[in-house]
Amino acid sequence: MTAPLDRHAAQLAALGSPIRLSILRRVVQGDPEGTIVGELQTQLGIPWSTLSHHLERLTAAGLLQQRPDGRFMHYRADYTALRALTDYLWEDCCKGGAPGSGRCC
Amino acid sequence: MTAPLDRHAAQLAALGSPIRLSILRRVVQGDPEGTIVGELQTQLGIPWSTLSHHLERLTAAGLLQQRPDGRFMHYRADYTALRALTDYLWEDCCKGGAPGSGRCC
DNA sequence: GCGTCATTTCGATGATAGTCGAAATGACGC
DNA sequence: GCGTCATTTCGACTATCATCGAAATGACGC
Numbered sequence: 001m002t003a004p005l006d007r008h009a010a011q012l013a014a015l016g017s018p019i020r021l022s023i024l025r026r027v028v029q030g031d032p033e034g035t036i037v038g039e040l041q042t043q044l045g046i047p048w049s050t051l052s053h054h055l056e057r058l059t060a061a062g063l064l065q066q067r068p069d070g071r072f073m074h075y076r077a078d079y080t081a082l083r084a085l086t087d088y089l090w091e092d093c094c095k096g097g098a099p100g101s102g103r104c105c
Numbered sequence: 106m107t108a109p110l111d112r113h114a115a116q117l118a119a120l121g122s123p124i125r126l127s128i129l130r131r132v133v134q135g136d137p138e139g140t141i142v143g144e145l146q147t148q149l150g151i152p153w154s155t156l157s158h159h160l161e162r163l164t165a166a167g168l169l170q171q172r173p174d175g176r177f178m179h180y181r182a183d184y185t186a187l188r189a190l191t192d193y194l195w196e197d198c199c200k201g202g203a204p205g206s207g208r209c210c
Numbered sequence: 211g212c213g214t215c216a217t218t219t220c221g222a223t224g225a226t227a228g229t230c231g232a233a234a235t236g237a238c239g240c
Numbered sequence: 241g242c243g244t245c246a247t248t249t250c251g252a253c254t255a256t257c258a259t260c261g262a263a264a265t266g267a268c269g270c
Contacts, residue, residue: 008126009125011122011127012117014121015114016118016119018114019110019116020114021113025196028194028197028198028199029198032199037217038215041216046260048217049217050258052219070268071267073216073218086191086195087243088130089130089187093134094134105184116261122227142247143245143247143265153230154248156247158229158230158249159228162227176237177237
């Protein structure tokens with residue numbers, strides 16, 4: 001089990017490409033039950049192999065979950081992990097500042 | 106001016122290394138007026154040149170702001186940009202789902 | 211069982227990023 | 241003006257990543 005710092009850094013790195021960020025957003029904005037690879041391929045217009053590679057990276061980072069359904073593969077966002085990630089960035093914000101100066105968070 | 110997608114992807118990529126994520130968190134958690142490079146160097150224990158390189162990457166991504174003060178350089182988080190980034194990940198969440206199924210956000 | 215369809219794996223290539231020592235900059239006090 | 245201190249720039253090396261075509265897998269209907 002990796003430390004939270006490394007895990008979250010890996011997740012942020014996974015999101016650090018325009019393609020993968022697009023993918024995550026489309027999955028987040030899509031059906032909560034999951035989005036099919038073919039639908040993403042149509043929307044994004046990138047080769048299957050490239051798309052598959054990026055999906056695997058997002059899944060390995062724990063941001064997406066996959067659910068097989070016959071010939072189709074549904075990808076779904078791990079909303080809990082995503083929430084933990086965004087919260088992590090703001091954790092203990094400004095705790096080191098002077099008590100009265102809290103205008104940042 | 107870059108599109109929001111590319112800008113945010115670059116910001117996420119900038120956060121996608123354990124060292125830079127540590128740096129950002131320490132700056133976020135530190136004095137809102139800014140943190141000095143030497144302080145970060147002491148806390149993190151990495152070489153100056155490496156640290157400087159990472160600080161520049163975070164600054165270029167628009168996540169940190171620098172303020173010179175004599176011989177010292179203060180780094181401060183761009184809280185507005187950071188908020189915009191975390192919000193971006195959740196934008197229009199689940200809008201594609203069935204109306205009654207909103208248990209994800 | 212066979213063709214078809216959705217998706218993944220393989221393999222090769224070029225590009226980008228991380229690391230750090232040594233030298234350079236730039237400000238300060240004296 | 242000089243030594244010192246905080247920080248950045250330079251240069252070189254290695255490792256990791258993105259990309260995509262071609263082949264492989266695995267499920268389905270017939």
